[in-house]
Amino acid sequence: MVVTGHTSSGGPADPQGSQQKPASIRDVAQAAGVSYQTVSRVINDHPNVKEETRRRVEEAIEALGFRRNATAFALASGVTKTVTVLTSNTVLYGYAATLQGLEEAARAAGYSVGVRVLTPEDDLDRTIATAAAAGGGLVVIGFDRLGAAALDRVPSNVPCAAAVEAPPPGRTPPRPAVWVDDRTASRAATEYLLDLGHETVHYVAIPASTGSRRSAAPRAEGWRQALVAAGVTPPPPTGKGWDAQAGYDAGRKLARDPGVTAILCGNDDLALGVLRALHHAGRSVPGDVSVIGFDDAPHSQFITPALTTVRLDFQGLGRSAFGLLRGQLESDFQPPEPTLAGPELVRRESTGSRDA
Amino acid sequence: MVVTGHTSSGGPADPQGSQQKPASIRDVAQAAGVSYQTVSRVINDHPNVKEETRRRVEEAIEALGFRRNATAFALASGVTKTVTVLTSNTVLYGYAATLQGLEEAARAAGYSVGVRVLTPEDDLDRTIATAAAAGGGLVVIGFDRLGAAALDRVPSNVPCAAAVEAPPPGRTPPRPAVWVDDRTASRAATEYLLDLGHETVHYVAIPASTGSRRSAAPRAEGWRQALVAAGVTPPPPTGKGWDAQAGYDAGRKLARDPGVTAILCGNDDLALGVLRALHHAGRSVPGDVSVIGFDDAPHSQFITPALTTVRLDFQGLGRSAFGLLRGQLESDFQPPEPTLAGPELVRRESTGSRDA
DNA sequence: GGCCGTGTTGTGACCGCTCACAATCCTCGC
DNA sequence: GCGAGGATTGTGAGCGGTCACAACACGGCC
Structure with missing residues (x-):
């Protein structure tokens, strides 16, 4: 049984075609009866080219299928x-x-x-x-x-x-x-969970981008701040990885602890894994445990329960x-003030009040 | 509240640094007291360069932080x-x-x-x-x-x-x-569903890559062949899109029809949407309906129910x-016979026998 | 000692395009 | 009818490398 296939046309040396190399500006120049520099002017839209000359050159370009060689352009310019x-x-x-x-x-x-x-x-x-x-x-x-x-x-x-x-x-x-600013967003998400009546919120972290400086991991920090502000001692964060498997591993441990009723995850994949682990452990979401993700990946709204998450642009x-x-x-290009949508908590089905 | 931020160092014209342009082979040549061609030989590992000369050139390269300009190389070579x-x-x-x-x-x-x-x-x-x-x-x-x-x-x-x-x-x-060869894989997946006792299999298609020539959509074709071989008339395929939303839309219609007990989907996103629609309609998977996806996307094994799907390499x-x-x-490069894993049906939780 | 072959190095031209400048053309005003 | 000045065109050089070939050094051979 053929499980896979491919076609390739003959050997490495293609017998016909594929040989003739592309036209250069000198070819065009010759065809149009002008100098190469004039061709250069035409392709660069220089103002001082007689209309009729321009037309002739453009015809030659068209006829020869000329395209400016990007490499040469880069080198020269x-x-x-x-x-x-x-x-x-x-x-x-x-x-x-x-x-x-x-x-x-x-x-x-x-x-x-x-x-x-x-x-x-x-x-x-x-x-x-x-x-x-x-x-x-x-x-x-x-x-x-x-x-x-x-x-x-x-x-x-x-x-x-x-x-x-x-x-x-x-x-x-x-x-x-x-x-x-996902620190603020993370804090808001945590507060939302707290407002729902959860006594504490556990955090499944994504790997930090920096060494040990904890303040540099904004999602973790926002979560911590919200907890501290509410007077609760942050439980140790878990998680070691980016993907659903890492979330699943973390989720299994969390699922065993009946005190865990709310989990914030560093991203949606992690959350998916956590959801899965919770399901395996027989704990319902959001009945027993609330879960929030981060990123709002495209599939997050379609899983069941639909994932509450922080949308990032x-x-x-x-x-x-x-x-x-x-x-x-480009020295004359003024970068516009970055316009990106702010983080937004998207409430869906994976979160509920503590005493629901 | 700051929802987003950026830093940029000063204006467009950087006052210091960033100006000196990179060393060329002539710079290196001068520093090493040789000709530029010798430098070229060194960086291209030509055999005939005296050991001591090579060493001198390499030192100069190191000292000047020389890197061959890729653009110039491309143009010349x-x-x-x-x-x-x-x-x-x-x-x-x-x-x-x-x-x-x-x-x-x-x-x-x-x-x-x-x-x-x-x-x-x-x-x-x-x-x-x-x-x-x-x-x-x-x-x-x-x-x-x-x-x-x-x-x-x-x-x-x-x-x-x-x-x-x-x-x-x-x-x-x-x-x-x-x-x-996803035609064969699609056929196998469909047969698997049939073997499970389903009387027919519905198909939620991905958009075809070609015009109307139906044989060109291998997933649809494999599905059709399996059905025909089993003596059942293929129901009209549905689906108009690639993503979960398209799957959801198709799934809603399918969910209304009690005769639908098995659904093959053109990809995992579509399957996710179908699962969601089925869930909304109160039909259980795999209890009432079996669903198979295509591709084995990373999250497919973590959703609930874990998705049975065809893994593609x-x-x-x-x-x-x-x-x-x-x-x-490269004329002297003989492309190896493509070695890719064949499609493989990964059985998980979203499929079950008709009369389970 | 002169010749040859090999190893090593340097020079010139060129890849396809741009720049700077010089040369030519035209038109206008006096 | 002629010079000024702008429009139009052409020439030379160079971007940073490569290739082809020539030039020079050296040792061994007769």
């Missing part, structure tokens, strides 16, 4: 309309959505976007140097440790912007960056990060 | 180690996973990868021309109509490979392509597509 995204992940919702927003903005501005995945194995400096050697600018997604580390090592002479988890500590603003984040980069690349 | 992925989506699981596999393979081979999202609005030919002008090769993800259309319009002189939904119709193999697909492209770009 020094302008590389390219942005390379450095990220440790492309599939997780937050990352994918940020990338999506960025790509859209970049495309609209005529930039092409490259993606380079960061892995713990490879040499960060080398990777960055390679990416920077491509010309253009860098956008690093610094949601996690690896991304944050990469951001720190970008040499100061390469244009770079970042989307990060938390505002950089006050001292030297290292790089233009955008973030969403990742697309806007990506868009803004690109704007920041563009501001560095 | 004609080799652009770049692959641009043309896709209509980057977030849906199948697309994202394919992209991930491709990026990994490309990175391992020293290629950089670009992403260009296709939209119905913009001019396909123009988009393709732009992407091709970047040099390097193209990989188009042709799972949907837009991607398939793009694939058709790639000029024959640009290196290109594709990941597609179904094998191209026999006649002229237009382009090297990879696909998974998208990463492998992306990897293989890259291999095919590389075969065209």
Whole structure:
């Protein structure tokens, strides 16, 4: 049985076609009976070209199917309309959505976007140097440790912007960056749970993007603040990972403790795993336990129970990060004040009052 | 309340630093007291360079922090180690996973990868021309109509490979392509449902990648074949979209019909929506209705009931597509026979026998 | 000692385009 | 009818690398 297939047309050396190389501006010039510089003027919309000449050149361009060679253009002009995204992940919702927003903005501005995945194995400096050697600018997604580390090592002479988890500590603003205020959002979510009558709220954390400085993990911090403000001692956070499996592992432990009636999760995948663990343990949601996620991934509203979560505007984040980069690349471009939707608590079915 | 923030370091013109441009091979040559050609030899590992000279050059490279300019290299050598992925989506699981596999393979081979999202609005030919002008090769993800259309319009002189939904119709193999045999998998999934005692199986389709030629939608076709082989007349397929919302809409209608006891869905998102609709309609899964998805997205095993689905090796697909492209770009590279895991039916909780 | 072959290095041209500047054309005003 | 000045066009150089080839050094051979 054929489980998979592929076609490829003949050997590596394609017998016919595919050989003739594309027309250059000199080819066009010759065809139009002008100098190459005139062709250059036409393709760059310079004002001083006689109408009739322009027309002739444009016809030649059309006839030869000429397209300006992007590489040569970049080399000669020094302008590389390219942005390379450095990220440790492309599939997780937050990352994918940020990338999506960025790509859209970049495309609209005529930039092409490259993606380079960061892995713990490879040499960060080398990777960055390679990416920077491509010309253009860098956008690093610094949601996690690896991304944050990469951001720190970008040499100061390469244009770079970042989307990060938390505002950089006050001292030297290292790089233009955008973030969403999820500390406040996390606090609000926790307060919501408290208002519902829960005596405490447990937290299943996502891995921190920074070392030990606890204040840098805004979601954890917002949760802690809400609890402290309410006069309750925060229970130890759990969780070691980003995905549903990590949530499931954390959830199993939490499910055993009857004192656990409200759980805030660092993201929706984690929440999904927690929900699953709770289900396995026979504890109902929201009857016995309330659960809140973070991010509002597309499927979160369709699972059962539909997940209460904090919606974050990742697309806007990506868009803004690109704007920041563009501001560095084009001296006359003033990056617009980032406009992204603020975090918003979306109440659905996974939360309920304590005594319901 | 600050809901979002950003930092940017001063105005567009950075007062200090960021100005000095990177060292070229001539700078290195001068520093090492040799000619630029010798530097070129060193960075390209040419054999005939005296050991001591090489050492001196390497020191100079180190000292100046020299990095070969990728643009200039591409222009002069004609080799652009770049692959641009043309896709209509980057977030849906199948697309994202394919992209991930491709990026990994490309990175391992020293290629950089670009992403260009296709939209119905913009001019396909123009988009393709732009992407091709970047040099390097193209990989188009042709799972949907837009991607398939793009694939058709790639000029024959640009290196290109594709990941597609179904094998191209026999006649002229237009382009090297990879696909998974989901027709067979779909048939197997349907048979599984039939074996469970269901009298018929309903299908919630994903949008087809081709026009009207029905045989080109392999998932639908496998389902139909299984039904026909079992002597049952296939009910009309439903569904109009890729996401959970589309699944929900289709599921609502299906839920009203008590004759519906088994539903096969074109992907896991659709299945999620169907599950949700069934739940709202008060029909239990798998008690009243069995549901099967397609793709095995990461969260599918964590939802409740855990989704029975057909696992597809998208990463492998992306990897293989890259291999095919590389075969065209490097004349001495023989693309390995694509090795990707075959589709596999993963039985979980959303399916059960008719009379359970 | 002169010749040859190999190892090592340097020079020139070029990739396809842009920039800066010089050369030519035209039109106008006196 | 002629010079000024703007419009239009062409030439040379260079972006940062590569390739092809020439030049030079060295040792071994006759």
